[in-house]
Amino acid sequence: MIDLNTTWFALFAVLITGYAILDGFDLGVGVLHLFARNNTERRINLNAVGPVWDGNEVWLLTAGGALFAAFPPVYATIFSGFYIAMMLVLAALIFRAVSFEFRGKIESRGWQRLWDWSFGLGSLLPSILFGVAVGNILRGVPIDGNGLYVGSFLELLNPYSILIGVLSLVMFVMHGALYMTLKTDGELRDRMTRWVSGSWIAFVVVYLLSTLYTIFEAPHLMENIFSKPLFWVFLLALLASTAYLPVVLKAKRFFRAFLSSSVSIAAAIGIAAVSLYPSLAPSSIDVAYSLTAYNASSTPRTLTTMLVIALIGMPIVILYTIYIYRVFKGKTVITEESY
Amino acid sequence: MDLDPVLLARLQFALTIGFHFIFPPISIGLAWLLVIIEGLGWRRGDDTYVRMGKFFGKLLALTFVVGVATGIVMEFQFGTNWAEYSKFVGDIFGAPLAAEGIFAFFLESAFLGLYLFGRNRVSKGVHWFSILMVAVGSTISAFWILVANSWQQTPAGYIIQNGRAELTSFSEAVFNPSTMIRFFHTVDATLICGAFVMAGVAAYLLLRNRGDLVARKALKLSLIFGLVVSLLELFPFGHEHAIQVAQTQPEKLAAFEGLIEGQTNAPMVMFGIPSDNPPQLDASIEVPGVLSWLAHGDTEAYVKGLNDFPPDETPPFFITFVSFHSMVGLGMYFIGVMLLGVFLLYRKKLWDQRLFLKLLVFSIPLPIIAIELGWIAAEVGRQPWVVYRIMKTVDAVSITVTAGEILFSIILFGLIYLFLGALYLFLFVREVKHGPEPEVTTEVSV
Numbered sequence: 001m002i003d004l005n006t007t008w009f010a011l012f013a014v015l016i017t018g019y020a021i022l023d024g025f026d027l028g029v030g031v032l033h034l035f036a037r038n039n040t041e042r043r044i045n046l047n048a049v050g051p052v053w054d055g056n057e058v059w060l061l062t063a064g065g066a067l068f069a070a071f072p073p074v075y076a077t078i079f080s081g082f083y084i085a086m087m088l089v090l091a092a093l094i095f096r097a098v099s100f101e102f103r104g105k106i107e108s109r110g111w112q113r114l115w116d117w118s119f120g121l122g123s124l125l126p127s128i129l130f131g132v133a134v135g136n137i138l139r140g141v142p143i144d145g146n147g148l149y150v151g152s153f154l155e156l157l158n159p160y161s162i163l164i165g166v167l168s169l170v171m172f173v174m175h176g177a178l179y180m181t182l183k184t185d186g187e188l189r190d191r192m193t194r195w196v197s198g199s200w201i202a203f204v205v206v207y208l209l210s211t212l213y214t215i216f217e218a219p220h221l222m223e224n225i226f227s228k229p230l231f232w233v234f235l236l237a238l239l240a241s242t243a244y245l246p247v248v249l250k251a252k253r254f255f256r257a258f259l260s261s262s263v264s265i266a267a268a269i270g271i272a273a274v275s276l277y278p279s280l281a282p283s284s285i286d287v288a289y290s291l292t293a294y295n296a297s298s299t300p301r302t303l304t305t306m307l308v309i310a311l312i313g314m315p316i317v318i319l320y321t322i323y324i325y326r327v328f329k330g331k332t333v334i335t336e337e338s339y
Numbered sequence: 340m341d342l343d344p345v346l347l348a349r350l351q352f353a354l355t356i357g358f359h360f361i362f363p364p365i366s367i368g369l370a371w372l373l374v375i376i377e378g379l380g381w382r383r384g385d386d387t388y389v390r391m392g393k394f395f396g397k398l399l400a401l402t403f404v405v406g407v408a409t410g411i412v413m414e415f416q417f418g419t420n421w422a423e424y425s426k427f428v429g430d431i432f433g434a435p436l437a438a439e440g441i442f443a444f445f446l447e448s449a450f451l452g453l454y455l456f457g458r459n460r461v462s463k464g465v466h467w468f469s470i471l472m473v474a475v476g477s478t479i480s481a482f483w484i485l486v487a488n489s490w491q492q493t494p495a496g497y498i499i500q501n502g503r504a505e506l507t508s509f510s511e512a513v514f515n516p517s518t519m520i521r522f523f524h525t526v527d528a529t530l531i532c533g534a535f536v537m538a539g540v541a542a543y544l545l546l547r548n549r550g551d552l553v554a555r556k557a558l559k560l561s562l563i564f565g566l567v568v569s570l571l572e573l574f575p576f577g578h579e580h581a582i583q584v585a586q587t588q589p590e591k592l593a594a595f596e597g598l599i600e601g602q603t604n605a606p607m608v609m610f611g612i613p614s615d616n617p618p619q620l621d622a623s624i625e626v627p628g629v630l631s632w633l634a635h636g637d638t639e640a641y642v643k644g645l646n647d648f649p650p651d652e653t654p655p656f657f658i659t660f661v662s663f664h665s666m667v668g669l670g671m672y673f674i675g676v677m678l679l680g681v682f683l684l685y686r687k688k689l690w691d692q693r694l695f696l697k698l699l700v701f702s703i704p705l706p707i708i709a710i711e712l713g714w715i716a717a718e719v720g721r722q723p724w725v726v727y728r729i730m731k732t733v734d735a736v737s738i739t740v741t742a743g744e745i746l747f748s749i750i751l752f753g754l755i756y757l758f759l760g761a762l763y764l765f766l767f768v769r770e771v772k773h774g775p776e777p778e779v780t781t782e783v784s785v
Contacts, residue, residue, distance in 0.1 A: 051452035054407060058444040064414050065437030072429020079418030080737035086419050087748045090412045094755060097408035098762075101401055105766050147426075148739050298430040298506075305509045306434055313441035317449075324449050327460050337456055 004303040005293040008070040009280070011310060013273040015066055019059035020130075020168075020269060021175075021262045026053040028176015030096060030123020031169070032195065033116060041188060042116055043104075046339045048183040048332040050100055055321060057093070069306050073147055073296040074280045081141065081149025082133060085156055089126050096122025104339040124169070131168025135161030138272060139218045140284035147291065160210075160217045167206045171268070174199035175261045181254040183332045196249055196257070204242065207268070220282070221275040231274045238267035342742035345733050348420045351749050355412050357711060358756045362406030364710050367481060367526065368533015369399045370474035372564065376557075377470050381463045386778065387552040393458075394553060394775035395537065396470075398767065400455055405763050407448065412752070420745065424725055424735035431497055431506050432487055435513070439483035447476030481529070482522055489518040491726050492717070493587045504729065516587050517580075521717075524576040527568055528713065531673055532706040534565030538680070539703035540771050542696040553775040555690065558699075562684055566677035572670055578633070584720075585634035588727060589643045590652065591720035594659035596630055597623065598644040605630040605642035611660070618645050618656035654722045663716040669709040676702060 002010075026049040036042045068075040079086055095118040103115035139160050142151040177195035184192060215222055225231040241263035248256040276282065280296060283289035297303065373395055380388030414436055417425045425432070450472035458466055496511030497504045506512060538561040544554035585592045592598075597608040597620040607630045611623030628638035635642070645653050676698065683689040721727055725735040 051456040052449075054404075054448035054452060055445060057407075057411070058440060058448050061411065061414055061444055062437065062440030064418075065433060065440045067433075068414075068417065068425065068429055069433030069437045072433060073426050075418045075429065075433070076422035076425035076737070079415055080420070080422035080740050083419055083737075083740050083744050084747065086415060087751060090415065091751055091755060093411050094408040094759070097411075098404055098759065101404040102762065102766065105769065150739065298433070301509075302430045302434060302506045305506070306437060309434070309438050309441060313438075313445075317441065317445045320449055321445070324453050327453060327457055335459070337458060 004300055004307070005297050006278070007307065008066075008297070008303055009273070009277060009293040011307075012063065012066055012070065012280075013269060015059060015063035017266045017269045019056070019063055020172075020265050022056035022059055023053070024172045024265060025049075025175045025179040025258075026056055027123045027127045028172040028174070029180060030119050030176070031127060031173050032176055032180065032192075034120035034124070036116075039112070040334075042112075043334055043339060044184060044188070044332050045180070046100055046103065046119070047334060048180060050339055051328050052325065053100070054097075055324070057097075066306070066310075070298055070303060071280055071291070071293070071296050072298060074291045077143060077147055077149050077291060078137075078141075078281055081143075081151065082136075082153075082156065084153040085129055085133065089129050092122045092125040092129075094122075095119075096126075100339060127169045127172045128165040131165035132156060132161045134168065134272065135164030137281060138164065138214070138221060138276065140220070140282040140290075142285055143281060143283040143289050143291065144285060145289055147289070147296075150285075160213055163206065163210050163213060167203070167210055170199050170202040170206055171261075171265060174203055175258075175265065178254065178258045178261050182258060182329075185331055193249065197246070200242075200245060200249075203264075220287070224277070225271070225275040228274050228277075231271065234267045234270035234274060237263055238271065241267060342746065344740070344742045344745060345736050347742055347745040347749065348736045348740075349732065351420055351745050351752070352416065354749060354756070355409070355416060355752055357714075358752075358760070359406065359409040359413055360711060360714060361707055361760075362402050362409065363477065363481070364529040364532040364707065365402045365536055366399060366406050367474070367477045367529040368531070369395060369402065369536060370470065370477055370533075371530060372533050372537055372561065373399060373470050374467075374474050375560065375564075377467050381467045387556055390775045390778070391553045391557055392470075395540075395557070396455065397770055398536075398540070399473075400451070401763065401766055401770065403451060405759060409756070409759070420737055420740065420748075421725075421735050422737035422739070424730065426503065427730055427735070428504050428726060431490060431504055431512050434506075434509070435483045435487040435490070439480050443476050443480035443483060445476075447473050447480060450476065478526060481526055485522045485525055486513050486515075486518055488717075489521050490515050492521075492721055493517040493583075494726055494729055499729070504726070517583050520576070520580045520583050524572070524580045525710075525713075527572045527576050528706065528710050530568040531565060531572060532710060534561045534568060534677075535673070535699075535702055535706045537561035538565060539699045539701075542699035543771060544774055545690065546693065546696050546700070547772075547774075551775070551778065558680075558689070559684060562677060562680040562689075565673070566681045569670070569673040569677045573674060577667075577670065581633060585642070588721070590645065590648045591654060591659070592634065593643060593645045593647075594618075594654045594656050594720055595663040595716065596642075597656075597660050597664075598630065598642060599646055601642060601644035601647040603631065603639050603641045604628045605634075605640075605644075607633065608664075610664075613657045613660040615655060615657045617650070618653070620660075652723065654720045659716055659720045662712040662719065666709050666712040666716060669705055669712070672702075673706065673709075 029045050029049050033042060033045045036045060099115040099119040099122060103112055136156050141149060144150050174196055177192045177199060180192040181189050181196065241260045245257050245260040245264070248260060278293040279290045280293060281291040373392060376388050376395065377392045379385060380392050450469045453461065454466065454469040454473055457469060490512055493516040495515035496506060496508035498507050537557055541554045541558035541561060545558065584595065597611050597613060598605055599618055599620060604627055606625035606627045608620065609624045609626065611620040613620050631640040631642055632638045634640065645656065679695065680689065680699070683692055683695060723731050725732040
């Protein structure tokens with residue numbers, strides 16, 4: 001029997017997954033933008049994600065809104081607790097957003113370099129910090145008996161969380177490079193394929209490392225997950241999709257490879273969610289202080305109302321999103337309307 | 340140095356919202372005008388409207404992206420800076436924000452991409468539909484954010500229980516006593532804003548002798564549209580909104596209108612010099628009975644003054660009074676300008692009235708200023724409450740965030756906004772100077 005609180009725990013995970021899969025690839029493209037070799041390549045990067053990045057970022061906003069509505073104490077404690085980190089992410093996302101529109105407005109090398117850096121670093125910083133945030137949640141954050149965060153900004157930058165930050169970075173780079181294999185041709189696509197191979201190896205290595213590290217750093221997660229059958233589903237999906245990726249990549253079945261990495265991302269988030277459940281923000285001070293889907297939720301009336309809103313709204317969103325992706329499918333070509 | 344975290348948090352909030360609030364009104368107003376323009380271009384097959392659509396579409400894209408970029412901060416800062424507030428009202432307040440994401444943000448941002456990049460990829464009908472969805476999406480977005488704001492002003496559909504506000508009726512919370520009138524008042528203000536931006540830009544193009552058909556037709560459209568929406572803002576929307584404030588937030592009305600002592604036959608203050616501590620109004624020009632009549636439909640009705648309320652539960656008088664009266668004054672100015680413009684258009688004297696065209700260019704920022712003033716009047720007028728008569732602002736801030744951290748955020752975003760604001764202006768002007776694409780001349784085949 002799945003209750004309302006569990007449903008919202010799962011829905012929040014789904015929204016985060018949607019964000020990681022969709023904005024994940026355009027954040028990845030932004031990181032790869034730092035390594036672009038010439039202006040044509042930079043314009044291809046920007047135009048490949050130009051029509052869709054904004055819609056992708058809405059998944060983050062919706063996840064934030066859902067967290068606020070369904071689990072207000074978690075929203076309040078985590079965002080006020082991670083204050084400086086949040087401000088840095090928001091600043092990065094501001095620069096990243098405007099760089100699309102601003103860059104092409106003036107034909108000057110210096111001007112365009114400025115917005116290239118803005119797009120690149122504006123993608124790099126969130127890619128790492130989102131992982132760092134997840135890492136901190138996984139190992140537990142200092143939440144006291146009053147539900148208040150009592151740590152500091154620098155405590156967030158611990159080795160375990162930084163490793164998870166690196167994991168999210170390589171995951172997004174792999175995903176972004178795969179998206180670019182769908183959007184490019186010839187020499188550029190070959191280079192993107194090499195980026196996929198490299199980041200795939202990095203992903204596997206860092207994932208194994210973080211799993212090992214988790215056993216020592218956050219043993220409570222390990223105790224939790226083995227009792228849950230869902231964990232095995234996600235683990236199998238992760239193993240299968242990760243193993244499948246290089247096979248289809250070699251066969252130049254790029255869309256399948258992109259789907260594989262999407263599944264890998266979903267499965268990795270699924271494993272993290274299952275290992276945390278029902279906790280949303282475990283306390284490192286005392287497990288009893290943890291904010292969970294039960295002690296930190298809104299009332300059943302609000303959860304039900306929100307569920308109705310989500311069930312009406314999300315299918316429509318998914319339908320037109322698919323339609324718009326179909327309109328823009330195919331290789332990126334530079335036209336008069338391009339950036 | 341001892342800094343007050345509450346004051347800093349309020350400044351931070353005012354800075355981020357105040358800056359963000361420049362852009363959505365322009366976007367919403369322009370989007371609806373573009374629905375008309377693109378519709379005419381599509382149905383009539385008129386190349387002038389197609390070029391007009393492309394030109395104003397670029398201005399929309401520029402404005403929209405700065406709105407999106409600065410908007411991300413909005414949703415998260417309830418958690419970062421106002422954690423106690425978020426915990427107390429999350430059961431009610433989070434839902435409109437989530438609904439805004441699901442019903443509005445996805446729609447506007449997905450279809451904006453289709454509108455801007457899809458001109459040659461989809462049919463003309465679908466392309467028109469995409470700008471319609473941008474306009475609809477951004478208007479729904481305004482609805483949900485105004486639901487959230489209106490609930491803070493006139494809370495309904497809740498019960499205080501378990502140390503927080505718990506939802507008892509979603510529909511009562513959404514359609515609380517001030518939602519709908521605030522929605523009409525604010526969205527109409529965005530339309531005025533769009534009309535003035537378009538009129539000012541078109542006037543500029545005419546002054547610069549770039550006056551091809553695009554500028555003339557854009558000016559004509561925006562003046563007629565602008566006159567209608569400016570008049571609607573006075574009556575019924577402004578009027579009805581004032582009645583609602585009189586009924587549901589009497590101390591705010593008293594501060595708006597400069598009514599210190601409650602009285603029957605209460606006057607409408609046309610002008611006055613306000614001061615605080617204690618609230619006082621000097622050198623005022625008043626018309627007796629009008630306020631009583633406007634608020635209660637009877638010149639003899641008693642209207643409560645600021646002194647009828649406990650001093651620690653009334654809003655700061657000076658800011659509330661000045662921002663409200665300046666907004667109303669600007670509203671009157673908008674009606675005057677648009678009336679004059681339509682009159683000149685009717686007399687076929689518009690195109691060479693250089694002075695009037697210059698006035699239109701100069702007026703571009705004024706609706707934005709009026710909107711900001713209206714927002715200040717509404718929000719400062721609600722103080723000292725964050726949720727009217729339920730939770731005070733001082734009890735709403737994050738306990739664990741230090742004054743230094745908030746100061747860091749103020750400086751960080753202050754610098755970013757200064758930079759972005761300057762760039763936006765620079766690029767906007769540049770785009771306008773570049774003007775619409777020239778008419779396509781028919782190629783002669785050899």
